[in-house]
Amino acid sequence: MKCDKESLLLYAVTDRSWLNGQTLYEQVEQALEGGATFVQLREKELDEEHFLEEAREIKELCRKYNVPFVINDNVDIALAMDADGVHVGQSDMEAGDVRAKLGPDKIIGVSAQTVEQALLAQSHGADYLGVGAVFPTGSKADASEVSHDTLREICEAVDIPVIAIGGIGKNNVKELSGSGICGIAVISAIFAQKDIKTATEELKEAVRETVM
Template structure:
């Protein structure tokens, strides 16, 4: 499958920091029920076997809801579970190399903080860009801030869809109106909430307003 702009409206990035008594599968399903349109499985600490097991479970869930599943950073896992694609950062495997490994029919997302990085990522085969951090965030210690001006410039410089990430919540999502993005990527504003399904649904409604404002 290829990347459809509307699939990127509400892009949920997993994080097991707030699991509590729940499982990753149970919280992802709540986000899917609430209307998440895209799931990125992000696991920085799991060893390969456990990561593979989790990826298979999340793949099965996403398939049931007809929502694309992207694996963060790990091309081997993405290929092993036949995920819909891979997302890589600037310090991960180079986008062109990832494209060769996953083939032309899988989705490739690339993180970018500058217009130069964005243009290069598109040239090397990216299907969409994750741009941020657009607001201060606690989820990624190394996240660089991207100004609203840079975000707009990136959206104008590329023809592929752009998703904003970093510190986005229901309180500030409308500030991104008019930037040119087609959606938002969310971690804590979904997965750190007590009622994940409700939080996802509220954010989706606000994001729909924001992208058309």
């Protein structure tokens, strides 16, 4: 599964905080029906056995929609269930070490907040960068904000695709116009919505207009 700018347009990051009687599988399917172009499975609470089982099921679902599927942070799980790749933060593991472990064909995304971090991740083999938080966010209490100037500087400094993350929704995404990003990563803007499919469709349209 390749990772290009088009596949990074609307990147859905899962969160089981808003299941409301649904399964995560059902919610991810609704997001895919609405046009999500990339899925990251983010699990902070599940034990390894259940995480692995869930990851395998959602990977098959993403295959059906021909959408890349990556695991957040957990390189061993990504390896065990043959995910398309992994997304790591600055504190998780150097991109170079992840690449050595996963091999040349897997997608590696890295979180970055400075030009220096972005260039280092690129030189160590990252395929794309997630930069943020570009707006205040409730999903990561420790996420410090990245100014829109810094976001633009990172986009200009690297050759790999950059997506913005953190507090983004359809009402503020247009503020990122002209920054150089190729897409956005969201959690609550999709998974906290009552109608996930429609929310995804509307957000995707807003992102397309933003990155044109």
